[in-house]
Amino acid sequence: MNLKISMSKTNFNESLKKLEEKYKIYAPKNFPFAGKFSDIDLVRYAEVSTIEEMVFDKKSDFSPKEILLPQTETMFYFTEEEYKEPKVEEKGTLVFLKSCDLHSVKIFDEIYLKNKFSDIYYSQRRDKIKFVVVGCKTGFDSCFCASMGTNIPKNYNMGINIREDEVQLEILDEELKTNFQGQEKYFEIDKVVMNKIELNVPDEINLEDVINLDLWREYDKRCVACGKCNFVCPTCTCTTTQDIFYSENENTGERRRVWASCHVDGFTDMAGGHEFRKKHGDRMRFKTMHKIGDFKKRFGYHMCTGCGRCDDACPEYISFSNCIKKLTAILGGEDE
């Protein structure tokens, strides 16, 4: 049974403090002047202790994926000829996130727990994470969650609405029920019903129908292959393995994996010089088809969650939702 209660922010913070003994608590947090232009703040996931530190009235520039898959992760430590796995964090993790980002977790699970092999680094972390979905009423200008069906939260441990003078909690997780006490209250977790951007994403796109479109040639010049869209994307799961050795002692080192981008040069380069998808527009096509074509073919639903972060991040103002619109129109759909 789920429990619905209301708490004052002070009491909520008290309960968070108790949870901090067992959990690392992550939420979007403001980093002053760390944004992409001078005088602009950056909002990204970090450890927080109070609800006042959490920023949900702005879209976080980066998604919570860095908790699921760190930007840089050590896979092995090398000492002489030994491969040693890093120690596993003992504390649990509590992540406050919006519905669109909660949906991206399922997509990460498909790649890192399934897709033929299960990844131990991911699964060890994933087993210890609990998700608190934070109600979202309107989304932001570049959002299109309703079109992607990620506006309705699913599979969460707790849901909250943050109000001026209270926090409304819907608690499903038994352990969390014992941690938060308040007055019973009837309410629903806020959901986005409609975004400013509405898309009709085709159910199925055949590669043959789109591979030679002129549409992609527009991006040959516009896209500068910086990869920001991939790094801010909550569902871009690609990584590159890197070995390093420590300059103080070359006998020791580590194997890491770091986020990779299919837009950035070198993603397909093989030893010996072969390279694929040289044109930036072809990289755009590859990413677009992954987000709204081939992932669905493999797992049954679209990869793109409609968070719109790629549009916000692009230095060339390329809009992914606009690209989907154009593609839908070309394929005879109802958009544009």
Add this chain to the structure above:
Amino acid sequence: MNNIYMPSPYKILDIQQVTNIEWLFKVEFDRADEINYGQFIQISIPKVGEAPISVTEFNSEEGWIEFLIRKVGKVTDVLFDLKAGDTLFLRGPYGNGFPFDEKYRDKHLVIVAGGSGCGPVRSMINAVHKKFESVKKMELILGFKDTNCIIFKDEIGSWQKENNLVLTVDKMCEGDSCDLGVNEGLVTQHVNKLDLSDIDDLEVVIVGPPMMMKFAAMEFEKHGVPEEKIWLSFERKMSCAVGKCGHCKINETYVCLEGPVFNYTKGKKLLD
């Protein structure tokens, strides 16, 4: 749960130079019974990196595996400094390999390989040649840049004795010498030397550089060989080899999971 990225240490048994840039590494391996022809292994050198390398030959009774390695990258550069007795780290085998049991057994098998493309098909050719596997007939076209680039010369000599084998080099240079009968021209120019009389019984395997595979497959199509009887083996950049890192993905296809061997019906659509 076991860690799919954890490699195991194995001893290098022997290293042989086969051309100026290619060496044959024989490495101890206790899981050779799991290998299928055409699969690959992740070779790992701590503090340097990992690279996917085809298994060119294996022996489960004696417990070893062989790699044909060309000095082209970060990992292979370091490999060339190693000596017999040194340790390598391996994980795998990965990929599907050739569908010998399902498709090639007791058929007329044609194998066309170019340059280091001989690597992935060598174990299958040897298995057929030594009668460990049965086919109705095996014919081979092996192409190289020049006579200095010809690899596995001894084995080619022995394959030649029992099978129709066309050995060809792109261009014959002055002073080139080779004991084996060498032709000139691209592999596509020698397809007419094969017995293509009973196409129903035929299976064609083509392995080599992308352009060579493309034009060779088109040549067989011209001779009336249906697409579903042609097989290709792809090569891609990989980091993980287990469907996570995304580097080898061609559109919807993970080369590490669904490849590296593809039927031409699928392979011809793997465009980038």
